[in-house]
Structure formats: structure tokens, C-alpha cells
Amino acid sequence: xxxxxxxxLGLSVAIVSLAMFLLFCMIYLVPGDPASVALGPRATEAMKxxxxxxxxxxxxVWVQFWNFFTGAWTGDLGEEVLSGRxxxxxxxxxxxxxxxxxxxxxxxxxxxxxxxxxxxxxxRGSFADRLVGIxxxxxxxxxxxxxxxxALLIFAVTLQWLPAIGAGEPGDxxxxxxxxxxxxxxxxxxxxxxxxxMVRASMLEVLEASHIRTARAFGLPERLITYRYAxxxxxxxxxxxxGIGIGQMLSSAVFAEIVFARPGVGKLVYDAxxxxxxxxxxxxxxxxxxxxxLLNLIADLIVGALDPRVRSSF
Amino acid sequence: xxxxxxxxxxxxxxxxxxxxxxxxxxxxxxPERRIxxxxxxxxxxxxxxxxxILGLLxxxxxxxxxxxxxxxxxxxxxxxxxxxxxxRGPRIATVFQDPMGALxxxxxxxxxxxxxxxxxxxxxxxxAARAVEMLKLVRIPDAESxxxxxxxxxxxxxxxxxxxxxxxxxxxxxLIADEPTTALDATLEVTTIELLKDLQAxxxxxxxxxxxxxxxxxELCDDVVVMYAGEVVERGTVRDVFRAPAHPYTRRxxxxxxxxxxxxxxxxxxxxxxxxxxxxxxxxxxFAPRCLERHAGCDTxxxxxxxxxxxxxxxxxxxxxxxAAVPP
Ligand SMILES: Nc1ncnc2c1ncn2[C@@H]1O[C@H](COP(=O)(O)OP(=O)(O)OP(=O)(O)O)[C@@H](O)[C@H]1O
Ligand SMILES: [Mg+2]
Numbered sequence: 001x002x003x004x005x006x007x008x009l010g011l012s013v014a015i016v017s018l019a020m021f022l023l024f025c026m027i028y029l030v031p032g033d034p035a036s037v038a039l040g041p042r043a044t045e046a047m048k049x050x051x052x053x054x055x056x057x058x059x060x061v062w063v064q065f066w067n068f069f070t071g072a073w074t075g076d077l078g079e080e081v082l083s084g085r086x087x088x089x090x091x092x093x094x095x096x097x098x099x100x101x102x103x104x105x106x107x108x109x110x111x112x113x114x115x116x117x118x119x120x121x122x123x124r125g126s127f128a129d130r131l132v133g134i135x136x137x138x139x140x141x142x143x144x145x146x147x148x149x150x151a152l153l154i155f156a157v158t159l160q161w162l163p164a165i166g167a168g169e170p171g172d173x174x175x176x177x178x179x180x181x182x183x184x185x186x187x188x189x190x191x192x193x194x195x196x197x198m199v200r201a202s203m204l205e206v207l208e209a210s211h212i213r214t215a216r217a218f219g220l221p222e223r224l225i226t227y228r229y230a231x232x233x234x235x236x237x238x239x240x241x242x243g244i245g246i247g248q249m250l251s252s253a254v255f256a257e258i259v260f261a262r263p264g265v266g267k268l269v270y271d272a273x274x275x276x277x278x279x280x281x282x283x284x285x286x287x288x289x290x291x292x293x294l295l296n297l298i299a300d301l302i303v304g305a306l307d308p309r310v311r312s313s314f
Numbered sequence: 315x316x317x318x319x320x321x322x323x324x325x326x327x328x329x330x331x332x333x334x335x336x337x338x339x340x341x342x343x344x345p346e347r348r349i350x351x352x353x354x355x356x357x358x359x360x361x362x363x364x365x366x367i368l369g370l371l372x373x374x375x376x377x378x379x380x381x382x383x384x385x386x387x388x389x390x391x392x393x394x395x396x397x398x399x400x401x402r403g404p405r406i407a408t409v410f411q412d413p414m415g416a417l418x419x420x421x422x423x424x425x426x427x428x429x430x431x432x433x434x435x436x437x438x439x440x441x442a443a444r445a446v447e448m449l450k451l452v453r454i455p456d457a458e459s460x461x462x463x464x465x466x467x468x469x470x471x472x473x474x475x476x477x478x479x480x481x482x483x484x485x486x487x488x489l490i491a492d493e494p495t496t497a498l499d500a501t502l503e504v505t506t507i508e509l510l511k512d513l514q515a516x517x518x519x520x521x522x523x524x525x526x527x528x529x530x531x532x533e534l535c536d537d538v539v540v541m542y543a544g545e546v547v548e549r550g551t552v553r554d555v556f557r558a559p560a561h562p563y564t565r566r567x568x569x570x571x572x573x574x575x576x577x578x579x580x581x582x583x584x585x586x587x588x589x590x591x592x593x594x595x596x597x598x599x600x601f602a603p604r605c606l607e608r609h610a611g612c613d614t615x616x617x618x619x620x621x622x623x624x625x626x627x628x629x630x631x632x633x634x635x636x637x638a639a640v641p642p
Contacts, residue, residue: 219402
């Protein structure tokens with residue numbers, strides 16, 4: 001397992017480095033002079049020149065890349081334009097809100113998707129199975145910002161069961177959880193559908209496997225067979241799918257944070273783009289990439305822990 | 315008393331194209347402490363027979379009539395789900411064909427072997443010790459550490475032996491083996507067969523052994539049941555059936571390339587033609603379209619004729635051909 005984890009970690013480092021390279025290319029190739037953008041239209045030529053030197057733009061490309069690369073790996077993402085604070089500090093301040101939101105989305109999708117998919121597979125062909133099938137497609141088809149807006153209108157505005165905006169009182173966990181319900185539902189609802197379909201399909205496949213027939217031929221209780229022998233295998237592809245799906249959830253989080261006026265990295269990027277605060281945009285994207293790669297790593301490690309075949313194939 | 319006594323068993327599958335009569339009037343015995351081989355080409359209903367015995371027919375399958383008497387008193391076709399589940403494992407154990415897929419890939423071998431002893435009141439350690447003992451019996455090297463390993467860490471032959479160890483661990487009265495050696499190479503097949511024979515003698519169980527392989531049946535089994543298109547066409551001791559086959563189908567099987575059979579062929583010799591559509595069974599003999607010895611009696615329903623001893627064949631011509639025939 002350790003061997004597997006180390007190799008998988010190496011792969012993650014490589015992916016993040018590649019992302020940094022691509023991000024650097026993007027900044028470098030985007031038309032316009034970063035120094036002029038940073039200083040605004042009323043800057044003099046001398047000021048721009050000084051800024052270029054300060055930003056290292058007078059150096060050869062590869063030196064610029066190296067500085068960016070080593071800076072990024074050591075946590076130096078530059079300073080944001082408006083207040084001059086380090087970008088990393090600003091992003092990390094907002095990150096917990098987004099992470100909690102994603103965790104909420106995953107909770108919804110796992111807590112509803114796995115039991116529904118499993119239930120549909122066991123009762124294959126029944127009315128319940130077809131209902132789950134139709135509902136899955138429906139929730140997958142609805143974009144998350146639509147879910148966000150309708151959830152807001154129905155549960156917060158009309159019914160007034162749940163709060164409409166914000167992330168709750170700092171320090172009051174109960175209040176924060178109540179504020180999390182609707183935004184995380186917006187992020188996770190589509191994934192309930194994906195996961196239900198995925199679990200149903202892989203559960204049906206596993207239940208046909210000959211080791212399940214063997215387990216039945218030994219008279220093992222049906223519950224043990226379903227949950228310990230079949231579901232453990234059936235959820236493996238789901239965990240990988242979720243790891244990949246976090247990328248999509250991160251983009252849904254942007255909408256959810258805007259609609260519910262929640263603090264978070266999505267809201268931060270949105271505001272940064274509006275104010276042309278480019279170092280902040282770059283930094284936030286980079287941090288988000290690292291989070292995505294990390295969560296993928298965790299998903300793969302979970303699969304490795306559950307599936308001995310994966311462990312030894314590395 | 316026979317361990318298993320099947321009589322007049324009829325199994326139907328409902329399919330989109332109509333009802334499929336997969337097993338028709340299947341009748342045979344598995345006497346105590348004997349090894350009975352079941353042979354027949356692909357699709358003749360061997361797996362269906364096993365599933366019917368185990369109560370594991372798929373949802374569209376149904377036992378329409380017949381009796382599956384286990385140890386003389388329990389009719390498996392009429393037991394409740396719970397009663398049937400209690401027999402599977404401790405009383406009737408099964409080894410399936412596919413050794414690669416027979417074990418759960420994400421549970422350790424020890425865990426699986428302990429799980430199947432879930433009815434036993436013994437401690438976990440005692441169950442693990444029992445598992446090790448069985449693994450040693452099937453000659454798994456380093457049996458103690460094998461408990462902690464996963465199926466993919468064993469070879470195909472080892473997996474098959476582990477499956478046999480699991481089946482025999484409960485000391486069942488009846489062991490059902492569905493082509494347990496087909497996926498193994500020839501040398502492994504020999505050792506596995508010998509192992510099975512040894513263990514059967516030690517435990518003293520009866521065995522129902524399904525195979526495509528006439529050589530293995532001849533070597534391992536006491537009795538043989540020849541199936542064709544869901545019917546038992548001939549049965550008797552291996553000696554009687556192989557020396558004096560009374561059904562044309564059995565004769566064709568035995569005639570087909572005897573040289574290859576003595577070299578342990580892996581597949582049943584092929585004979586021209588196909589199994590008829592089991593949705594429309596003919597009124598007469600099912601084998602008639604492929605039979606080389608067709609005669610007027612083929613169009614009438616065939617009855618099972620008793621020949622010498624326990625030798626029986628479902629061909630109206632059988633008594634005439636066999637000198638020791640007893641009238642039905
Ligand atoms: N669930 C099912 N639904 C419909 N037909 C079935 C079903 N299971 C088996 N059959 C049919 O019953 C017949 C017997 O099948 P079975 O699997 O018992 O054959 P077999 O002798 O085990 O063949 P093989 O040697 O290939 O394993 C076949 O015609 C098959 O198509
Ligand atoms: Mg079969």
C-alpha cells in the first residue's frame with residue numbers, strides 16, 4: 001500500500017507541475033502587458049518599466065518560468081493588485097468555505113446516490129428501479145445553477161425553511177450547517193443521479209459474477225452477499241468517478257457561491273475577474289488545481305485501500 | 315439410501331420467445347459415497363440441473379414438476395428459501411467451473427473461508443485454524459499466510475484448490491462440481507482430479523461431477539449420466555455405459571475420435587448438427603435429427619428402458635440391441 005501511495009503521490013506532483021506550466025503559458029501568451037494592466041491607464045512609461053523589472057518581465061522566458069514555478073511550489077503566488085496582500089493568504093482564507101461546500105455536495109451524492117443505485121439494482125425491473133432511472137436522468141440534466149436558483153426560490157424565499165444567503169455565523173456550527181444545505185444540494189444533486197446510475201450498473205454486473213454465485217452456493221445470508229460481497233466491489237468505480245467529478249463540482253461551486261452570496265474561492269475568482277485582479281485569478285486557479293489533484297489522490301488511495309488488485313498492480 | 319434422488323424433474327424458463335423446456339423428466343440417483351458423472355454437450359442443461367438442485371434457478375426459471383429428494387426425506391424442490399439456504403454449504407457444497415472468478419476479489423481468502431463458517435458457534439481463531447487445516451489438505455503451500463492473501467495472488471490451479479477446500483470444509487453430504495477442471499491445463503487437471511478423489515474418500519461424501527471430458531469421467535466416476543437436450547438419455551455404471559453404450563448419442567460420443575479421448579481431450583467430441591430448439595420439443599426422440607440409427611420408432615415418445623443392472627437408456631431401440639435387456 002505504501003508503495004502504491006508513494007507512486008500515486010509522484011503522479012500527482014507531476015500533474016500539478018504540468019498545470020503550472022500550462023497556466024504560465026496562458027499568462028505569457030495572453031495579449032497585453034501585465035505591467036500596464038496592473039498599473040492602470042494613467043501610468044507613465046517609466047512607471048511601467050519599473051513595474052516590469054519588479055515583476056521580472058525583463059528576464060528571458062525560461063527564467064520567468066523558473067521563477068514562477070519555484071515561487072508557486074514554495075507558496076509564493078505573488079501579490080494581489082488591490083491590497084498588495086500575498087495571493088496565497090487571500091485564497092486560503094476563502095478555501096475552507098469552498099471545501100465545506102464540496103464536502104456537502106459529495107455527502108448528498110453519496111448518501112442518496114449509493115443507496116438508491118443499490119436499491120434499484122436489487123429490485124431490477126421494478127417500478128422503483130424505473131423511477132430511480134428516470135429521476136437520475138432528470139437531476140443529471142438540470143444544470144446546477146438552475147438547481148441553485150430554484151432551491152433558493154422554493155426553500156428560502158417561498159417556504160422560508162432555510163436561510164437564503166451567507167455562510168452562517170462564524171463559530172456557530174449549527175447555523176453554518178443550515179446555511180450549507182441549499183448550496184451543497186445545488187452542487188451535489190446532479191451527482192446523486194450520476195452515482196445512482198453508476199452504482200446500479202456496477203451492482204448489476206457484480207451480482208452476476210461467479211463469486212457471488214459461489215457465495216450463494218455456500219448459503220451466505222443475502223444481506224452479507226449484497227453489502228459485503230457485492231457493494232464493496234460495486235462502489236469502487238463510483239469513488240474514482242467522484243474524484244474526477246470534483247472538478248465539475250468546483251465549477252458548480254462558483255454558481256452556488258454567487259447565487260447564495262457565500263464566501264469561497266468561486267466567489268473570489270468571480271470578483272477578481274470583474275476587478276481585473278489577475279494575480280488573484282491565477283493563484284486561485286492554481287490552488288483549485290492542487291485541491292482537485294489532492295482529492296483525486298485521496299479517491300485513488302481509498303480505492304487502493306479497498307481493492308487489493310489495484311494496490312498490487314502498481 | 316441415496317444421497318440425492320431426482321425423479322421426473324421438469325424445469326422451464328420463461329423467455330420472450332415462449333416457454334423453454336430446459337429439463338425434461340430428469341431421473342437419476344446419486345447413491346451414498348459414490349461419484350456420479352454428468353456428461354453432455356454445451357446447452358444440454360447441466361448447469362440448470364445444478365441450479366435446480368441448489369434452489370438457485372434464475373428468476374425466470376421454475377421447477378414445474380418432479381422431486382429432488384435429499385438424503386431420502388427432504389424434497390429440495392419444495393423447501394422454503396430459508397431451509398434451502400441452511401442446506402447450501404454445510405450439507406450440499408458446490409465448486410463452480412470458473413476458478414478465476416469463484417473467489418471474491420476484494421476479500422482475503424481467510425476472510426472468505428471464515429465467513430462461510432458463519433453458522434458455527436466456534437471462535438474466529440478456531441475457524442481460521444479450520445481454514446488452514448483445509449488449505450493444507452489441498453496442498454496450498456504456506457497455508458497460514460495464504461489466509462491473509464487475496465485471490466489474485468494465487469494461480470488458477472491454486473484458486474481451484476482453494477475453492478475445493480472451501481466446499482469440503484463443511485464436510486458436506488453431497489459435493490457438486492460443475493466442470494471444476496475445464497479451465498486448468500492437463501497436468502493440473504490430473505492432480506486436481508486425484509485430489510478430489512482422495513478427499514472424497516476421506517470425507518465420505520457423495521459427488522456429482524459435471525464434465526465435458528469423457529476421459530475424466532471414466533477415471534474418476536463410479537456412475538455416469540448422459541444428458542442430451544435436457545433429457546437423461548442413458549445412465550448406469552461407468553463400466554456398463556462405456557463398455558456397452560445403449561443410446562446412439564452415447565455411442566456417437568464414444569466413437570468420436572477414441573484416440574483423442576485417451577489423450578484426455580478438453581472438449582467433448584463434436585458430432586454434426588445442433589441441439590434442437592427447446593421451446594418446441596419434438597413429440598418423438600429429441601436426438602433423432604442427428605441420429606445415424608434412425609428407425610420408425612423415433613417418432614413416438616421414447617421411454618427409458620432398463621437394461622442389465624442399473625443400466626438404463628431412453629431409446630426405443632435399446633432393448634432390441636442389448637442382449638441382457640429387461641422389458642420395461
Ligand atoms: N435463465 C435462462 N433463461 C432462459 N434460458 C435459459 C436460462 N438458463 C439456461 N437457459 C437455457 O437452458 C438450456 C440449458 O442451459 P445450461 O446452462 O443448463 O447448459 P449447460 O449444459 O450447463 O451448458 P454449458 O456446458 O455450456 O455450461 C440452454 O438452452 C439455455 O439456453
Ligand atoms: Mg454450464
